[in-house]
Amino acid sequence: MANDVKTKPKRSETSETFRFLLKLAVVVLILRSFIFAPFSIPSESMLPRLLIGDYLFVSKWNYGYSRWSLPAGVPLIPGRIFGSTPTRGDVVVFRAPEVLDHDVIKRVIGLPGETIQMRQGTVYLNGKAIPKLRIADFTIPLTANFNAEKCGAPFVDVVANVQICRYPRFRETLPGENGAAGRSYEVLDQAELPDRDDTGLYTIPAGHIFVMGDNRDDSGDSRFPAPQGMGYVPLENVEGKAVVNFFSTDGNAEWLKPWTWVSAARWSRIGEGFERPRRLAEDALRPRTDQPRPL
Numbered sequence: 001m002a003n004d005v006k007t008k009p010k011r012s013e014t015s016e017t018f019r020f021l022l023k024l025a026v027v028v029l030i031l032r033s034f035i036f037a038p039f040s041i042p043s044e045s046m047l048p049r050l051l052i053g054d055y056l057f058v059s060k061w062n063y064g065y066s067r068w069s070l071p072a073g074v075p076l077i078p079g080r081i082f083g084s085t086p087t088r089g090d091v092v093v094f095r096a097p098e099v100l101d102h103d104v105i106k107r108v109i110g111l112p113g114e115t116i117q118m119r120q121g122t123v124y125l126n127g128k129a130i131p132k133l134r135i136a137d138f139t140i141p142l143t144a145n146f147n148a149e150k151c152g153a154p155f156v157d158v159v160a161n162v163q164i165c166r167y168p169r170f171r172e173t174l175p176g177e178n179g180a181a182g183r184s185y186e187v188l189d190q191a192e193l194p195d196r197d198d199t200g201l202y203t204i205p206a207g208h209i210f211v212m213g214d215n216r217d218d219s220g221d222s223r224f225p226a227p228q229g230m231g232y233v234p235l236e237n238v239e240g241k242a243v244v245n246f247f248s249t250d251g252n253a254e255w256l257k258p259w260t261w262v263s264a265a266r267w268s269r270i271g272e273g274f275e276r277p278r279r280l281a282e283d284a285l286r287p288r289t290d291q292p293r294p295l
Contacts, residue, residue, distance in 0.1 A: 045213035058240035089183025097226040110210030145251025209230035
C-alpha cells in the first residue's frame with residue numbers, strides 16, 4: 001500500500017540560521033524600543049552621578065512612546081502615545097534638537113508651565129530657591145577617559161601620590177508635593193560663571209520640560225538654545241528613564257588585552273540605581289566660601 005503521508009522538505013542549515021537571527025533581531029528590536037535600552041556616557045556633563053565610561057539601562061515605558069522610542073527615530077509612531085510627564089528629578093534620555101540630532105541624558109528640573117531662573121548659581125523654581133547645601137568635595141582619579149585636561153588645571157590634586165580631580169560639591173533638594181521635600185541629588189559648581197549662573201527667567205511651554213546637567217558649569221542644557229544647549233525639550237522627544245548602571249570602565253582597557261577589561265572596570269558602580277534616599281547626616285556641610293578660581 002502506498003504511503004500517502006507527506007513530509008515537509010528539510011530546511012537547510014543556512015535557512016535555519018537565518019530564521020533564528022531574524023527572530024532574534026525582532027525580539028531585540030522590541031525589547032530595545034519598548035522595554036529597556038542600553039546607553040553609554042561619553043561626557044562629564046552629569047558628574048557626579050554619571051562618569052565617562054558608565055553604561056546604563058533606560059526603561060522605555062515610563063513616559064510613553066514616540067518615533068524616538070524606535071532606533072534611528074523611524075517615524076512609525078505618530079506623535080506620542082500612552083504619554084505621561086516626568087517627575088522633577090528624574091534622569092531622562094531624550095533626542096536633542098535636529099541641529100544636534102543625537103541622544104542626550106540630563107536631569108528634569110522644570111515641568112510645563114513652570115518658571116526657572118539661575119541666580120548666583122542657585123536654581124529658582126517658580127520664584128523660590130531650590131535649597132543648595134555644600135557637602136564634601138567630589139573626587140575622582142584621573143584616568144584615560146577623564147584626564148587632567150578634562151578636569152581643568154585648578155581642580156587637579158594629589159592624594160597618596162595619585163592624581164585626582166577635586167570639585168566643589170553640593171546637595172540640591174527639589175520641592176515635593178504638599179510642601180514636603182522632593183528628590184535630592186548632588187551637583188557640581190566649579191566657579192561663578194555669569195552666562196550659566198545668572199540667567200533670565202525661563203517660562204517652560206506646554207508639552208515641554210526643562211533639563212539640566214548635574215555638572216552645572218560644564219553642561220549644554222535647557223539654559224542655552226541649540227546648538228550650544230538643548231533649549232526646552234519636547235515631551236515627545238523623551239525616550240526613557242535612567243534606572244541602573246550595568247557596567248563602567250575608566251578607559252584603560254585595550255581590546256587586544258582581555259585582562260585589562262577586568263582591571264579597567266569600576267566594579268563598585270555596577271548595579272548603582274538612580275532612586276537614592278536623601279543623605280543628610282553623613283554629608284559634612286561646609287561654608288560655600290571655599291570656591292576655586294574660575295577656569
